[in-house]
Amino acid sequence: MSQPLPCPLKVEINEVAPRDGLQIEARFVPTEEKIRWIDALSATGLRRIEATSFTSPKAIPTLRDAADVMTAIQRREGVDMTVLVPNMKGTERALACQVDEINLVMSASKSHGLVNLHMTPEQSLEQFATILNVSKNSGVFINASLSTTFGCPFEGEVPEARVLELIAKLIALGIQGVTLCDTTGMANPAQVKRLCEVVLRRWPETPFTLHFHNTRGMGLANALAAWQAGIKRFDASLGGMGGCPFAPGATGNVCTEDLVHMFETMGVDTGVDLDALLAVASTLPDLIGHDVPGQVVKAGKSTRRYSMPAAHV
Numbered sequence: 360m361s362q363p364l365p366c367p368l369k370v371e372i373n374e375v376a377p378r379d380g381l382q383i384e385a386r387f388v389p390t391e392e393k394i395r396w397i398d399a400l401s402a403t404g405l406r407r408i409e410a411t412s413f414t415s416p417k418a419i420p421t422l423r424d425a426a427d428v429m430t431a432i433q434r435r436e437g438v439d440m441t442v443l444v445p446n447m448k449g450t451e452r453a454l455a456c457q458v459d460e461i462n463l464v465m466s467a468s469k470s471h472g473l474v475n476l477h478m479t480p481e482q483s484l485e486q487f488a489t490i491l492n493v494s495k496n497s498g499v500f501i502n503a504s505l506s507t508t509f510g511c512p513f514e515g516e517v518p519e520a521r522v523l524e525l526i527a528k529l530i531a532l533g534i535q536g537v538t539l540c541d542t543t544g545m546a547n548p549a550q551v552k553r554l555c556e557v558v559l560r561r562w563p564e565t566p567f568t569l570h571f572h573n574t575r576g577m578g579l580a581n582a583l584a585a586w587q588a589g590i591k592r593f594d595a596s597l598g599g600m601g602g603c604p605f606a607p608g609a610t611g612n613v614c615t616e617d618l619v620h621m622f623e624t625m626g627v628d629t630g631v632d633l634d635a636l637l638a639v640a641s642t643l644p645d646l647i648g649h650d651v652p653g654q655v656v657k658a659g660k661s662t663r664r665y666s667m668p669a670a671h672v
Contacts, residue, residue: 364559364589369628371406371592373568374615377428378409378443380600382419386648390424390431396646398433399639400597404631405615407439409462409594413449429456441502445476450490453499460500462538463487467522468511471542475506484528491533502536503529504570508554510545519554526558536566538594541581544574548584555588570594571613572602573652578613579621586627593618597636598643598651614653616640624661633660 377397381388388396397410410432416423425442434440441460444450453461465483466472472479478486491501508522526537539554551569558567569585569592571578582593599614619631640656 361560363587364556366587367589367591367627369591369630370586370622372615372619372629372631373407373409373441373592373594374400374405374597375409375570375594375612376400376597376600376615378412378422379594379602379612380596380598381421381647382412383602384421384600384647387421387423388646390427392646393424393428394431396639396642397428399642400636401433401435401438403635403639404629405438405636406630407441407460409441409443410458412443412445413452414443414445426452426456429453429458439500441500443504444490446486447490447493450494454494454497458499460502461490461494463490463501463503463534464506465503465525466506466511467517467525468507468514470513471507471511474513480525484525484532487529487534488532495533500535501533502538502566502568503534504538504540505529506540506542508539508546509541509550510543512543512545519557522554523557523561526562530562530565536568538568538570540570541572544572544577546571546581547577548580551581552584552588555585555590559589566592568592568594573599573611573613574602579617582613582618583621586622595619597640598653598656600643600647600651611652614651614655616653616655620655620660 400408411425411428412422413425439459441462442453442458443462444453465480469479507517511517529537569590571581595615595618596612597615599611601612616636619629619633622629637656640653643651
């Protein structure tokens with residue numbers, strides 16, 4: 360039996376709320392407010408921020424200002440700005456805005472791919488090859504997110520062999536990083552740990568990111584299992600915002616401040632100033648017009664202490 364990979368002492372947190380969080384919101388957050396929010400996030404020590412998506416305004420109207428946002432946000436050294444693109448047109452628009460990273464997206468299951476992207480996995484791979492050819496001299500990092508890695512809301516279980524086959528094809532194409540996505544919160548910690556161990560041993564030079572949703576309350580447990588398997592890159596969304604508008608039952612992502620709090624209390628360095636992050640999280644209800652699921656911003660850090668009731672002093 361092979362020895363387990365060491366648990367990383369430092370992890371990278373990729374903030375996805377400006378894209379994944381806002382894409383499901385009914386209210387359009389004004390461009391100026393988006394810019395101020397992203398600028399505040401970039402000052403907290405986050406390693407990477409998914410600022411927007413260059414998708415059709417008809418499909419995701421809340422992100423119709425993608426180019427305006429990308430050209431106006433403050434660019435800080437050490438903080439990569441990444442964007443999601445669904446097709447060649449989106450890639451061209453993203454490259455024109457000098458993004459640091461492009462995140463392509465495809466599904467591991469045929470049915471979700473058809474609903475979400477109007478493409479089968481094989482058609483997505485063909486499109487990726489064209490995008491890679493166009494962007495190869497840009498210096499932009501190309502990542503691919505594999506939706507429904509841990510299960511599909513239409514088909515149910517996605518065989519691990521199928522997931523590994525698609526990862527192999529992505530890497531063979533020249534994709535530089537791969538995100539494994541639990542699109543509707545179907546994953547469990549044992550499944551996560553097993554798959555992460557396999558991919559890290561098979562492709563040790565590829566940066567793998569794990570993207571969990573908290574649909575069934577297992578987001579942090581799954582993140583912990585991935586970390587125990589050796590994963591050191593995680594997507595998370597401030598306040599636990601977000602969800603896929605094309606996946607029935609999808610709710611919010613793993614909450615960034617809750618994930619950072621968990622790792623920091625375990626002695627794992629996230630590079631994030633948790634107090635600064637909580638301050639930004641506290642502005643979310645006013646920004647989007649409703650409460651969010653995040654817990655630490657409400658309860659305070661575990662180091663918070665209270666005065667004894669007067670009768671017991």
